[in-house]
């Protein structure tokens with residue numbers, strides 16, 4: 136069976152994101168059918184692994200989508216990254232280490248919890264700001280930690296994430312907020328090695 140063209144899912148990135156970094160956003164409802172038609176692209180062992188966590192269907196689909204994107208990519212992909220919410224999947228590919236994170240908009244209570252985990256300078260900057268700004272800052276944090284490869288094993292309070300317009304990342308790394316249609320109700324960030 137031929138591989139579907141997933142170009143419609145590719146989202147625009149700011150001009151200063153390197154050309155080899157691509158990010159795709161998949162609403163679950165629109166792409167779920169690929170699990171039946173292209174689930175065979177993953178090995179039985181990959182199926183078993185994906186089914187071990189919570190939300191196995193969306194997890195499995197995210198791996199299928201990554202496999203298709205890798206197969207269709209023109210250049211080499213030295214790095215890939217996945218992120219999921221209950222109804223969205225994001226896949227990033229790059230010719231370098233890359234990290235991506237998507238989060239649905241958080242309630243004020245949830246964003247307060249996230250705020251407390253950020254660097255003290257970010258906490259000062261974001262205190263009293265709308266929950267969407269805190270959610271966005273958190274996606275910059277997680278995208279960066281995933282690009283580096285440590286995830287939340289590294290204390291998220293150690294490095295600043297800056298602001299949407301002036302994002303900050305540890306030396307040697309970059310992170311940017313991406314624009315998602317408001318109807319999607321989510322924040323999205325991508326990070327890469329400089």
Ligand SMILES: CC(C)(COP(=O)(O)OP(=O)(O)OC[C@H]1O[C@@H](n2cnc3c(N)ncnc32)[C@H](O)[C@@H]1OP(=O)(O)O)[C@@H](O)C(=O)NCCC(=O)NCCS
Nearest residue numbers: 194217218219220236237277280281282284285286287288
């Ligand atoms: C990286 C991490 C923060 C992502 O968590 P999340 O926001 O719940 O999940 P997302 O959907 O955005 O991302 C999940 C994907 O991130 C990727 N990922 C997981 N750990 C990663 C790491 N250390 N570096 C890079 N990518 C990582 C995986 O591809 C994973 O999908 P997969 O397991 O199907 O392959 C988290 O998995 C982590 O760091 N875990 C280790 C620490 C921990 O368990 N802390 C307790 C939770 S507070």
